[in-house]
Amino acid sequence: MRTFRLRHLAFAALTVAACQAQPPEPATDEAPARPNVLFVAVDDLRPELGAYGRSEIHSPNIDRLARDGLLFERAYVQQAVCSPSRTSLLTGLRPDATRVWDLQTHFRDTVPDVVTLPQHFKQNGYHAEWWGKLYHAGLLDEASWTRQGRRFEPEGNWRAYVTEEANALAEANGGGGPPFERADVPDDAYPDGKIAANAVEALRRLANGDQPFFLAVGFYKPHLPFNAPAKYWDLYDPATIEPPGFDHAPEGSPKIALTEWHELRNYAGIPRKGELDRDLARQLIHGYRACVSYTDAQIGKVLDELDRLGLRQSTIVVLWGDHGWKLGDYGDWCKHTNFELDTRAPLIVSAPGVKARGQSTPALVELVDIYPTLVEMAGLPLPGHLQGTSFAPLLEDPGQAWKDAALSQYPRGTSMGRSMRTDRWRFTQWRSEDGEVVARELYDHEASDPLEVRNLADDPAHAETVTKLEALLDERWTESLR
Numbered sequence: 001m002r003t004f005r006l007r008h009l010a011f012a013a014l015t016v017a018a019c020q021a022q023p024p025e026p027a028t029d030e031a032p033a034r035p036n037v038l039f040v041a042v043d044d045l046r047p048e049l050g051a052y053g054r055s056e057i058h059s060p061n062i063d064r065l066a067r068d069g070l071l072f073e074r075a076y077v078q079q080a081v082c083s084p085s086r087t088s089l090l091t092g093l094r095p096d097a098t099r100v101w102d103l104q105t106h107f108r109d110t111v112p113d114v115v116t117l118p119q120h121f122k123q124n125g126y127h128a129e130w131w132g133k134l135y136h137a138g139l140l141d142e143a144s145w146t147r148q149g150r151r152f153e154p155e156g157n158w159r160a161y162v163t164e165e166a167n168a169l170a171e172a173n174g175g176g177g178p179p180f181e182r183a184d185v186p187d188d189a190y191p192d193g194k195i196a197a198n199a200v201e202a203l204r205r206l207a208n209g210d211q212p213f214f215l216a217v218g219f220y221k222p223h224l225p226f227n228a229p230a231k232y233w234d235l236y237d238p239a240t241i242e243p244p245g246f247d248h249a250p251e252g253s254p255k256i257a258l259t260e261w262h263e264l265r266n267y268a269g270i271p272r273k274g275e276l277d278r279d280l281a282r283q284l285i286h287g288y289r290a291c292v293s294y295t296d297a298q299i300g301k302v303l304d305e306l307d308r309l310g311l312r313q314s315t316i317v318v319l320w321g322d323h324g325w326k327l328g329d330y331g332d333w334c335k336h337t338n339f340e341l342d343t344r345a346p347l348i349v350s351a352p353g354v355k356a357r358g359q360s361t362p363a364l365v366e367l368v369d370i371y372p373t374l375v376e377m378a379g380l381p382l383p384g385h386l387q388g389t390s391f392a393p394l395l396e397d398p399g400q401a402w403k404d405a406a407l408s409q410y411p412r413g414t415s416m417g418r419s420m421r422t423d424r425w426r427f428t429q430w431r432s433e434d435g436e437v438v439a440r441e442l443y444d445h446e447a448s449d450p451l452e453v454r455n456l457a458d459d460p461a462h463a464e465t466v467t468k469l470e471a472l473l474d475e476r477w478t479e480s481l482r
Contacts, residue, residue, distance in 0.1 A: 034212040036315040041218040045321035047346040058235045058293040061300030069350025071360040076406040077367050080323040080335040080342035083136035090116045092371035092386040101411050106139050117371045118144040121214040124380045132195035132218035152191035162189050169268050179267035180226035180287035182233045192219045196298035200305045207309045221295045226287025228294035235293050243281040243328045252455035254439035256412050261333040281328050313352050321345040338419035338428045343408040354395045361398035364406040365391045405476045420473045427469040
């Protein structure tokens with residue numbers, strides 16, 4: 001038996017070409033020599049859960065995972081949209097290194113020889129298997145896995161309506177069906193229920209194997225459309241649901257900072273221009289919350305089986321969301337921005353041998369850090385191409401000094417927005433293709449603006465802060481890509 005090796009890993013040199021209910025048993029003081037990994041991904045999940053202080057959200061299974069692990073209060077994605085975010089996490093490279101900034105590009109076309117996170121475990125004696133959504137829709141990677149699972153997507157589209165009316169509307173609208181569905185059906189009528197059932201079966205099979213395993217389980221909800229069995233809608237009283245109070249663009253924010261939320265506008269009943277009426281907004285928020293609770297229940301089934309099989313004491317569990325999501329905040333919906341609401345994601349790590357059980361950390365971490373962290377925790381050799389930093393030391397001492405900045409980015413047209421979250425500030429710089437700075441944003445999270453409602457970048461009183469943060473952003477961006 002060996003305890004976790006804890007060391008702060010420096011940024012490595014980039015070599016692209018080579019590149020409810022059964023509680024868990026009490027944690028032990030040591031980790032197994034070759035721990036299993038249960039790798040749980042959730043699509044479009046805001047850090048708006050019971051464990052994150054939102055008691056109105058029914059998320060008992062994620063909450064109990066947090067009680068048995070370390071919750072990261074400030075974890076940030078590298079780009080707030082599915083494929084670039086997931087590609088960055090799974091390759092250990094930032095979007096500027098993978099050159100994946102959209103939903104179509106496959107990283108095997110841009111960095112064909114990169115060794116992914118599950119592939120690295122596979123190459124070091126692990127059985128690597130997936131179920132559900134890990135890479136973006138349609139983007140698979142055979143080299144990553146020992147055994148390919150299933151995504152459980154309806155052919156040609158993964159909206160997964162179960163009522164005849166919803167499917168007829170989707171067919172009539174070229175796939176643009178209703179943005180939510182409440183149907184009195186069992187959990188496995190929708191894809192996430194099937195994914196959970198297959199993950200449970202996989203655990204039973206892998207528990208009897210002669211290899212440690214890396215089992216990746218990706219859930220679709222709460223991604224649009226907000227389709228969930230009726231019992232999860234019934235957990236919430238619609239009379240208590242109110243759209244966000246701050247429903248307009250931040251004061252002084254550049255137009256380039258926000259979106260037209262076309263992802264939502266593609267659905268039937270959503271206006272092609274303009275705002276949503278408050279009743280429709282309430283229904284959407286209700287549907288989003290129902291989907292959160294539905295997916296939480298599926299996660300609970302997988303965790304229950306892990307406990308039933310006696311695997312918790314030999315398994316690292318990491319749960320992460322691929323980005324945040326706006327629910328009418330700023331009068332905006334979906335993701336696709338550099339704001340805190342889109343770049344901040346939930347992250348929980350539970351593992352045997354971790355001292356910081358049931359605690360949280362305010363340390364700034366990034367999803368690109370997950371790859372080196374899991375490699376260190378499993379005692380595997382560290383690949384040379386990784387651009388993240390292992391946060392394994394935080395699992396021992398969650399209050400220690402850590403990164404001074406977390407980096408995100410988002411392209412808009414021909415411009416790229418580079419964003420940096422420090423302990424106090426979010427600073428975003430927008431550059432055109434020729435390198436000209438076309439806009440800046442500065443939001444103060446400490447003194448007066450945790451919701452990012454006022455852009456201070458053009459305020460003369462903050463000119464010195466802008467200058468300092470711009471220099472730090474350039475420095476950290478350059479360092480991050482080495």
